[in-house]
Amino acid sequence: MRSSLEALLATGRVLLADGATGTNYFQMGLDAGEPPELWNVEHPERVQELHRAFVDAGADIILTNTFGGNRHRLKLHRAEHRVFELNQLAAELAREVADAAPRPVVVAGSVGPTGELFVPLGALGDDDALEVFTEQIAGLVAGGADVAWIETMSAPEELRAAARAAIAVGIPYTATGSFDTAGRTMMGLHPAGFADVFAGIEPPPLAIGANCGVGAADILVTLLAMAERNGVRHLISKGNCGVPRFRGSDIVYSGTPDLMAEYARLAVDAGAAIVGGCCGTSAEHLRAMRVALDEHSAATPPTTQKIIERIGPLANSMPEAPADHAARTRGRNRVR
Numbered sequence: 001m002r003s004s005l006e007a008l009l010a011t012g013r014v015l016l017a018d019g020a021t022g023t024n025y026f027q028m029g030l031d032a033g034e035p036p037e038l039w040n041v042e043h044p045e046r047v048q049e050l051h052r053a054f055v056d057a058g059a060d061i062i063l064t065n066t067f068g069g070n071r072h073r074l075k076l077h078r079a080e081h082r083v084f085e086l087n088q089l090a091a092e093l094a095r096e097v098a099d100a101a102p103r104p105v106v107v108a109g110s111v112g113p114t115g116e117l118f119v120p121l122g123a124l125g126d127d128d129a130l131e132v133f134t135e136q137i138a139g140l141v142a143g144g145a146d147v148a149w150i151e152t153m154s155a156p157e158e159l160r161a162a163a164r165a166a167i168a169v170g171i172p173y174t175a176t177g178s179f180d181t182a183g184r185t186m187m188g189l190h191p192a193g194f195a196d197v198f199a200g201i202e203p204p205p206l207a208i209g210a211n212c213g214v215g216a217a218d219i220l221v222t223l224l225a226m227a228e229r230n231g232v233r234h235l236i237s238k239g240n241c242g243v244p245r246f247r248g249s250d251i252v253y254s255g256t257p258d259l260m261a262e263y264a265r266l267a268v269d270a271g272a273a274i275v276g277g278c279c280g281t282s283a284e285h286l287r288a289m290r291v292a293l294d295e296h297s298a299a300t301p302p303t304t305q306k307i308i309e310r311i312g313p314l315a316n317s318m319p320e321a322p323a324d325h326a327a328r329t330r331g332r333n334r335v336r
Contacts, residue, residue, distance in 0.1 A: 001099070001101060001102070001103060001104050001105070002098070002099060002104065002146070003104030003105075003106065003146075004106070004146055004147070004172070005061070005106045005108070005146060005147045005172065005174070005206055005207075006172060006206055007104075008060060008104060008106060009206065009207070009234055009273060009274075014268050014272065014273060014274070014275060014293050015060040015061060015273065015274045015275070016058055016059050016060050016061070016274075016275060016276060016286065016289060016290055016293055017059065017060070017061040017062075017063070017108075017236070017238055017274050017275065017276025017277075018051075018054035018059040018061060018062045018063055018276055018277075018286065019054060019057075019059075019241075019276065019277040019278075019281030019282055019283065019285060019286045020241070020277060020278060020279050020280055020281045020282070021036060021050070021063065021065060021067060021110075022036055022067070022279070023251075023253075023279050023280050023281075024050055024282060025039065025046070025050070028046050028049070028050070029043075029046070035068060035073075035074065035076075035077045035079065036065055036067070036068070037065060037066060037067075037068055037069045037074065037079070037086045037090065038077070038079065038086070039065060040065055040066075040086050040089045040090045040093060041085075041086070041089065044089070044093055047065050047090070047093050047094075048093050048094075048096065048097050050283075051093070051094055051097040051098075052097050053283035054283055054286055055097060055098070055101050055105055056283065057283040057284075057286040057287040057290060058286065058287060058289075058290030058291075059105065059276075059286060059290075060103075060104070060105060060106060061105070061106045061108050061149075061274065061276070062094050062097065062098060062105060062106070062107060062108065063094075063108045063109075063110040063149055063151075064087070064090040064091050064093075064094045064107065064108065064109050064110050064140060064143075064145060064149075065090045065093070065094075065110070066086065066087050066090045066091075066109060066110045066111070066112075066136070066140065067110045067111075067112040067151070067152070068112055068115075069083060069086055069087045069090065069110075069111075069112075069136050069139075070083065070111075070112070070114050070132050070133065070135070070136045071083050071132055071135065071136075072114040072115055072116050072132060073112070073114065073115055074086070083135050083136055083139060084135065084138065084139040084142070085139070086139070087109070087136050087137075087138075087139030087140045087142075087143065088139040088140070088142045088143035089143060090109075090140070090143065091107060091109055091139070091140045091141075091142070091143025091144050091145040092143040092144060094107045094143075094144075094145075095107050095143060095144035095145075106146045106147060107144060107145050107146050107147075108145065108146065108147050108148075108149035108174070109137065109140030109141070109143075109145035109147065109148050109149055109171075110149050110151060111133060111136060111137060111140075111148055111149060111150045111151065111162055111166075112151060112152050112153075113152060113153055113154065113155075113158055114129065114132055114158065116129075117155075118155055118157045118158065126157060126160075126161060129157065129158060129161035129162075130161045130164055130165055130168070132161075132165075133161055133162045133164075133165035133166075134165040134168055134169060136165075137162075137165050137166055137169045137171060138169050140171075141169050141170070141171050145171065146171075146172075147171060147172050147173060147174060147206065148162070148165075148166040148169075148171050148172070148173040148174070149173075149174055150162040150163065150166070150173055150174065150175040150176070150205075151175075151176045151211050151212075151238075152176065152177070152178045152211055152212050153175065153176070153177050153178070153185070154177065154178060154185040154186040154187045154189065155185075155187040155189075156187070156189055156197045159175055159177070159197050159198070160197060160198070160201065162175070163175060163198060163201050163205065164201065167201070167202075167203065172203070172206050173205050173206065174205050174206050174207040174208065174209075174236060174274075175197075175198070175205045175207075175208050175209075176208065176209045176210055176211040176236050176238060177189060177191070177194055177210055177211075178210070178211060178212040178213050179191055179210055179213050179218070179219070179222045180212070180213045180214050180218075180316070181316075182316055183218075183221070183222065183225075183316050190225070191210065191222045191223075191225040191226040192225050192226060192228055192229040193229070194208055194226055195208055195226075195229060195233060196229075204233070205233070206234065207233060207234035207235065207236050207273060207274055208226070208233050208234075208235065208236065209223065209226065209235045209236025209237055209238070209272070209274070210222045210223060210226065210236070210237060210238070210239070211236070211237075211238035211239070211276075211278050212238070212239075212240060212278045212279060213239065213240060213278075214240070214243065214315040214316055215239070215240055215242060215243040215312070215314070215315045216239045216240060216241070216242055216243075216255060216259065216260070216263040216311050216312075217307050217308060217311040217312050217313065217314050217315070218239075218314050218315055218316050219237055219238075219239035219240070220237070220239070220263065220266050220267060220270055220302070220307045220311065221304055221307060221314065223235060223237050223267060223270040223271065223272060224270050224271075224301060224302075224304075227270060227271040227301070234273035234274065235270075235271050235272045235273055235274070236272065236273070236274040236275075236276075237267040237270070237272040237274070237275050237276075238274075238275070238276040238277060238278050239263060239267075239277065239278055240253060240255070240277070240278045240279045240280055240281070241253040241254075241255035241260060241277055241278075241279065241280030241281040241282075241285055242254030242255025242256075242259060242260075242280065242312070243255075243312070243315055244279065244280065252280075253279065253280025253281075254312075255280060255281070255285065256285075257284055257285050257287070257288035258288065259311065259312075260277060260281065260285040260286075260288055260289050261288040261289055261291065261292035262292070262310055262311060263289075263311055264289040264292045264293055264296070265292050265293075265296045266302050266306075266307060266310065266311065268293065268296055268298050269298055269299045269300065269301055269302050270301050270302060271301065275289065275293060276289075277289065
């Protein structure tokens with residue numbers, strides 16, 4: 001049963017996005033350093049198995065196995081010539097699962113960062129980035145994706161390039177950043193200024209928000225900061241399953257199903273229209289989140305202290321407001 005993301009958002013019901021891809025694939029046999037995108041060809045049954053698990057757990061949105069499906073990331077595995085093929089196949093695999101579901105399920109084409117730095121820090125230019133993302137998104141559209149899901153971004157230039165690529169291909173899009181460096185993205189973008197990245201770009205994203213980062217508590221604080229300046233846009237919160245910790249050589253996440261259910265409730269209170277899980281989030285976690293969303297009605301936005309009490313301590317310091325950051329920067333640059 002097919003539906004657009006815009007139509008599902010228009011119902012006013014909080015939507016559940018799926019959980020982790022990579023960390024679940026590791027449990028299914030993916031080796032460290034192996035590109036998940038090649039599983040679309042080599043192990044399509046495992047890719048669909050994870051999609052089905054998320055749909056069965058209650059997901060309204062499933063992301064394609066294409067996070068690193070651009071030519072720069074695939075070049076690391078000598079597969080840069082397979083961008084269109086791998087993205088089209090990934091979307092087809094997700095489409096088949098979504099179409100077999102007894103309710104509308106949106107196929108979101110995952111579009112992650114290139115891994116390259118923009119000039120002058122690196123060699124990537126605006127035109128190059130536009131071409132890279134257009135190539136990837138064209139494959140996703142050919143495979144049946146409903147929306148381009150631009151995620152885990154850090155640089156404003158990369159966000160704009162991916163947005164323009166989606167528009168050029170003719171597909172609606174969403175965008176999320178990863179706020180994992182003292183409450184900002186690695187390239188210094190503050191959550192309160194995230195919506196401003198898309199100023200002048202038409203059409204704007206259907207929804208914006210945050211994903212991944214450093215923990216469930218931190219992404220809720222990020223969401224609150226984003227909501228203050230968001231206006232009317234729908235917000236996305238797709239946080240990690242608790243906080244990552246090393247157990248020997250393995251990375252495990254601290255989040256239990258109960259914790260992720262509580263995170264989902266607080267995300268709704270903070271203003272999220274789409275709630276999901278990122279790294280470490282299994283179908284079991286997602287099932288608890290589905291129940292929480294179905295039983296919860298939005299309440300007053302939580303304070304930071306309430307988030308800490310119910311989810312756990314912040315891994316990062318609270319994000320400094322853009323005006324405060326600018327004032328501190330001017331102070332540091334003042335001639336003495």
